[in-house]
Amino acid sequence: MQKPHSFSESELEIRQFTEIVPQSAPNVTVIPPSLPKNEGLNQKCPDDIDLAHWNEWLASKIDPELIKLNLLKLIGNEGYDFLLYGSRISRQNSGKLRNRDLKKYRHLEHGGWWCAGVDPLNDYKLMSWGCFKPNKPRHEFGEYTKIIKYEHPYKESTRAFFLRVPVKLWEQVAQRHNIPISDEDARANFWHWVCKYKVPITLCEGVKKAASLLSIGYAAIAVPGVNGAYRNPKDEYGKSIGQPFLIPDIEHFATHEREVRICFDHDLKPETVQRVSSAIAQTSLLLSKRGCKVQIIQLPGPEKGVDDFLAADGDFDKLYNSALTIEQWQVHSFNQLTYKRALTLNQRYLGELNLPDDAKLVGLHSGKGTGKTEILDPIVQKAIRDGQPVLLLTHRVQLGQALADRLGIPYITEVRDNETGAMLGYVLCVDSLHPKSLARFNADDWKDALVIIDEAEQVIWHTLTANTEVQKHRVEVIRQMSKLLRNVLTSKRGRVILSDADLTNLSFEFVLGMASVDIQPWIVENTWKPETGWNVFHYDQTTPVAWFAALEEYITDGGKPFIVTHCQKVRSKWGTINIEARLKTLFPHLRILRVDSETISDPTHPAYGCMSNLNSILASYDLVIT
Template sequence: MHYSMNLKAEPPINYFREWTNSCVDDQLIHLNVIPLEGQRPYEFLFYSDAIPRRNDGRVTSQILKRYQHVEEGGWWCSGIDLLTGEEDLWGCFKPSQPRHSYDQKKLIKYEHPPKTPTSLFALKIPLHLWHQIASRYQIEILPEDIDNNQPDFGFWQWFIAHPQIPLCITEGAKKTGALLTGGYVAIALPGIFGGYRVIRDEYGNRIGKSHLIPQLEKLANNHREIYIAFDQDTKPKTIKNVNAAIRQTGYLLTRKGCNVKVISWNPELGKGVDDLIANHGQSVFDEGYKNALPLELWKAKSFSKLTYPVNLRVNSRYLSEQHILGSISSNNLQKLDNFDLAYSTNFPAKLVGIKSAKGTGKTKLLEKIVSEAVARNQKVLVIGHRVQLVQELCQRFGLKYITEVDKKSDNKLLGIGLCIDSLHPNSQASFNPETWSDGVVIIDEIEQVIWHGLNSNTCRQNRVEILRSFKTLMQNVLGGVGQVFIADADLSDISIDYLQALAGVKLEPFIIQNDWLPGEKEAWQVFNYPETTPKRLIADLHKHIREGGKPMVCLSAQKITSKWGTRALEAYLKKQFPDLKILRIDSESLAEPNHPAYGCIKSLNQVLPKYDIVLASPSI
């Protein structure tokens, strides 16, 4: 049985200060937190009938020994059982002397009642915070709403009856206390995965669908808006777990009709929401709350994030080998784990990722890497997803594209370029991944290359062989003594995770990130047309050309049967503007020797300014 708390007694300053340092209201602390020491923590933790006991009802010595550290004291926090409206038996105890986990790798900071399902923290609210919350959402508290016989004065029942009030979900009791203090209704889970259950059999095998815990399901009523505010961590593994928990919890809440949003902030401002508020004030959280992303948009953005630690961060309009290599040298960056190369290079890792905005010189940096590899007689393989792009890279790198290779001299070549479509033994390249274990592999625009290999129609017939060769290549290079360099303006965890999964080895990638972004002068003005037909776009294009504009129009189709493809639009614009020079760049024009577009990819900067209008398909 729990002991009632004397609200007039001042708790020990150590834990009271801990809660106030998290910006939690004094009265809220008094209502929900109690100091415990000696035998008393056992009374709060050991109430489950499933706990092993002796014949006399005493908990077994093994269990007592495991929890002996709680006798040194600590604090206990519990709130309201939302299913009954009574004080919750379940809660958490933070011992002043925590124990280690079974593997001794980490301290267990919080103890929850063993052998009983976890719940959530729905803390008891002092009346002044209730009024603050009601005022925020302009809802009147009626006299009959307040029930002095209830441990929470009836607050949570009032909240359930008003689905127009949003709910914040966080992790940890202190964090929900900080949010409640700020005037937000909030509950806390004991862990990021604590909002739902997965049905498993006695062997731990999943045998049913996930479902919300009953307490959270009771709050997810009548299309309530719910904000998830979990910690902003910096460890890649933790970030993946947090994102997985948000996706699953958010999905289940959405199934209940809730409108789910996700609050994010810069981890440098504070890991938890209480740290954020304590370090930078309530207004910073208010701004994050206002800018919370809808779940689907957050999911899309989370897939494109790069959470691996950045080894070298720069902020430069153009990357240069002097800048990068000089920084590596001056910072004395150490070789990363599992690092053993066939050749000495300037980059201290087998897998090197370069993230930098478009047009900032990533290819220029790769030129230096290729030239150094060739100079030391190391084989270089360039992989891309578009023929024209790989041909241009090969031209800049001084390598041959696969169609230029004479099979008789194939073995003498130190480097070639090809599309991922040709990465199989039956292609023109007769690709053999076994010959590249000590080579350098360059994959520019890695995000699109992977997507192309997995999804494009041009890879469909040979996809199994392509992916098998790609896997063997990564195993031989990353698992061997070669190096892989990947570059993309949108480099994300997906690409790095995928390559490591293919290789079957866990590596520490060396990440170079350029934080430079274009300002107003360099940025492009973007116009969005939400209509399902391009009629308004064509009208604006027509007006733009008449006013002297020289547009380059990128289209998704080329065939004459396509109503708005390159050929159809070319015919339309020639009729409208017979005196203007129009260049059509698509697979047909690029392959026609007598067409002005033939061979233009190698010299676009020189060719395009000669024309008034340029129409381009994805072939460019």
């Protein structure tokens, strides 16, 4: 017979402890607690909690009273009663467990901690389902050996954790959200009160995370994994046979207008990030369909879980108040770079960089104007000295020509007039990455090359979506790019460098996917940012009338703006040509330079050739339009 679990419980929770836990384990009895005489914190470890478990939970900044209410030490055979009680478990005729299950779960006898909450679907009585953390976890053997850190009842559907909450933490949650606790509420249950008054909830991954958040006054519900809030029905072959739906526990709280914040772990592995993102998207969608106001809390790292974040004295209130809407999170998820950094800097300029010989896929993530092009120069020159051809890809002809001049390699149109021809490589706009272009491009000619993709994010989007010349040859361009990347990354000397101020997972996933290789990128990140930023003014109008009026006022006051538009043609009312004409009429005494595809290709225009010497040319003008 297991020693009864003697809880040090608050008056608000007394009425719950009248059930057997777990309900189908007749050998385990829980005695209703007596009222605590002292509401102060008792830091001494209770007898029914193992000291190592007690310290583990305290290390996660979990309130001692909450630990006493929810944690239980299991020893010997007790774990079988809590984990192997389900009716779907195959048993011998005598009712005993089969040998294969006894062997699989033999590690339970080494003991561990058990945690379960209340059941919102059964009058908030104790839930038989819960979580067990074994002192000696078992291993699952397959393609990779996996350590099972946490166990849940065998062959039982997973549920959510609604931990028992002491009075002081209930009051803290109530104060945070300015929601009173009536006498009737006090005679009921914390989670009944949360449900009744649509108290904002935070959904997290793992029971200790919920305990940490409850300890600082947030109504936190835990699920056993990122996919734990919903079911995705499948047949016996693993094929989806229906639409995903919220589990009943979560659906019970997914009421109209309730605020729900999702706070899952911070991860760096791209495949894990993708899996977590998919789970967040699906959970958010299902909650939104129920009328919930969903926001996403993003942990900044390096700590993995919110309990680790709190243990490191992180400011969760700040994260909570700056949570992203679903739309903001979707945009932000496209801008993430979660691959491990090999080198992190914080300096105005990147400086000299020595690449390891085995760095096949290199990423340069550094802000604009921090010397990304300068850092490429010695790398390119070394490749040339070693007889390694260099191919630099970009998405704009003018940008490519400027890079060619700075790095000392020809642009494709200069190859015929260059004494070395294409021997040392060249710079090429990605539109020409096909056999019918001037380059007569063939990926098989570049097996051991150094390939540099400047402004990688733009090059990729341009390749996939632009309506320029690449549109006519897109299929062949993509085919050649795939073959090029595969040839280079699988060769002995080949290397690919991705450079971008806004480098994200997208660039690496694109390259690795196109090349069909699995390589760990070697990434340099420069976190430096200027001390002062830019003032941004947003004009929420369908036409930029207010913007032009503000521009006119700015110029009148002596301002010298650099004007960027998205179009050029005369038919565009707000293109470069028409803006230039208006400004020349308004300010005939000012020096105005228009830089677009028409002017830079006109030998008689002042903008001709300016791309290679922008800093000195732009300083000679009052207004520049591009």
